[in-house]
Amino acid sequence: MPDWIDHIAGGDVRALARAATTIENQAPEAASLLRELAPRAGHAIVAGITGPPGAGKSTLVDALARAIRRRGKTVGILAVDPTSRVSGGAILGDRIRMQDHHSDPGVFIRSLATRGASGGLARATADLALLLDAAGKDYVLIETVGVGQDEVEIASVAAITVLVLVPGMGDDVQAIKAGIMEIADIFVINKADHPGADRVEHEIQALLTLGTRPDGWAPPIIKTVATEAAGVDRVLEAVDDYAARRHNAKSQVPRPKSGFSIDHLGVAVKSIEAALGFYEDQLGMQVSMRETVPHEKVHVAMLPAGGPRIELLEPVDPDSVIGRFLAKRGEGLHHVALRVPDLAAAVERLRAAGARLLNDPQTGAGGHRYVFVHPASTGGVLLELIQDQ
Ligand SMILES: Nc1nc2c(ncn2[C@@H]2O[C@H](COP(=O)(O)OP(=O)(O)O)[C@@H](O)[C@H]2O)c(=O)[nH]1
Ligand SMILES: [Mg+2]
Structure with a gap:
């Protein structure tokens, strides 16, 4: 498998063609292949x-x-x-x-x-x-x-x-x-x-x-x-x-320059396709964006809802944050993402008060700074704080 991945990533046409057929036919090794490819x-x-x-x-x-x-x-x-x-x-x-x-x-x-x-x-x-x-x-x-x-x-x-x-x-x-x-x-x-x-x-x-x-x-x-x-x-x-x-501009929606606003609600689902059967087909919402975030091993579909969005999260791999969440808690609300006017100040206040932060503020794929706060500190919901831009 590692050889195969290297050949694919190295532009070997035959390795790529074989991989495409494997994926198309949903052959047994397709899932692990996709897992290995996702980070690239x-x-x-x-x-x-x-x-x-x-x-x-x-x-x-x-x-x-x-x-x-x-x-x-x-x-x-x-x-x-x-x-x-x-x-x-x-x-x-x-x-x-x-x-x-x-x-x-x-x-x-x-x-x-x-x-x-x-x-x-x-x-x-x-x-x-x-x-x-x-x-x-x-x-x-x-x-x-x-x-x-x-x-x-x-x-x-x-x-x-x-x-x-x-x-x-x-x-x-x-x-x-x-x-x-x-x-x-x-x-x-x-x-x-x-x-x-x-x-x-x-x-x-x-x-x-x-x-x-x-x-x-x-x-x-x-x-x-x-x-x-x-x-x-x-x-x-x-x-x-x-x-x-x-x-x-990953954050596409104009937001007030001060104050707090909900950016998105993250919902963990087993299958985005299945969930869209509800959100799109039955409810009539429209996906604005789909992507795979390789390092988080997650497929994402965004459903705009006014300013904020509903973010459907499907694990690429059971051994991932969302995969483990599904195994433990089942499908449902995974996190609430809140935009804050001053992330550094918020983090300082939270730390001083003893809130459980899950990471040091870091920069996401879209260039935004964020931190996660443990549900134990927030009333039972995982909270993502995002620096408002
Ligand atoms: N006159 C004209 N014919 C075109 C143009 N673009 C495509 N065609 C022709 O339209 C037909 C259908 O094109 P195709 O690319 O197969 O359409 P598709 O079904 O949308 O993929 C073909 O005969 C093309 O040669 C164009 O800009 N002008
Ligand atoms: Mg065609």
Whole structure:
């Protein structure tokens, strides 16, 4: 196993292909493989490219891959088609089109089609994205057909969602699944060589004026002709911009500059997919972000709820903080995260009063300083204190 991991991380294409098959087939060694890979992931820019069939997603992904390679970066591509339940024909088409990348070790391509439940496909997509990330790919592009809830789920595996629309859809834009519209970080109007691109643009603009996003990001609308790679560099730049912004500002919600505020409620669950069956499907909330935090061995899904968020936490490994919590206490509220105006002062006061701090203030992945306070000191709930910025 350690050899295999080294080969994967070292960019060995055959080791990577074998690992992808192992994960896709949920072979017995898949779980331990993912466990070993998780700490190496977290560097790739993971973007979902979604939209209706025939919009030009594959063509765009192909052009993006070329643009990425021209910049000397590497890319993994996952073509996920939940609609090809029977024929798998669309996927085959993608394979053929992308064949000329095959001699390039800097491009890795996998197609996935539905085998069982949609949750299973989303899980497999997430796991393969983690693999490609851990294998050192600079970008992971996930192509999915965007027509229903399954696809929203798959798209939400990605940190960035690019929604591809085409002219002639003007009237349909309103009708497009609201869920998909809402998760779009970047709008692409492909086939801009066809008449009607301006009209779709206006429709999207009109929708965007209906509200502002809590993170302040104004989704750009970019016209492309993917077959000629026109506008594709702008799409890649927008992806980079959004990735950089997310990286710099993990805390996306504007908050009062003084006083305390709830940042999130951490809920430990056995399966994020299963929990989203409630929060998304039944309740109608929308995941804003999903990621895996390798050093904490946890999958995270964020559900915005006004300013604060509900943070679903699924262990990557039973031998982890959340894994152990589940074993001991079962599913439920794991912690409350509170933003404080002055973390250093709060820590000083708490220490002086004899409160049990679980760590010295440290800096998290998003650059924020935080400390955990033991439930014994807080009235029974694990409390995370985060320095408000
Ligand atoms: N005219 C025109 N055709 C395009 C453009 N992009 C893709 N196509 C064509 O549209 C068809 C569907 O493209 P494809 O990438 O397979 O769409 P997907 O189903 O969204 O992956 C193919 O015949 C492409 O050559 C474009 O910008 N302009
Ligand atoms: Mg396609």
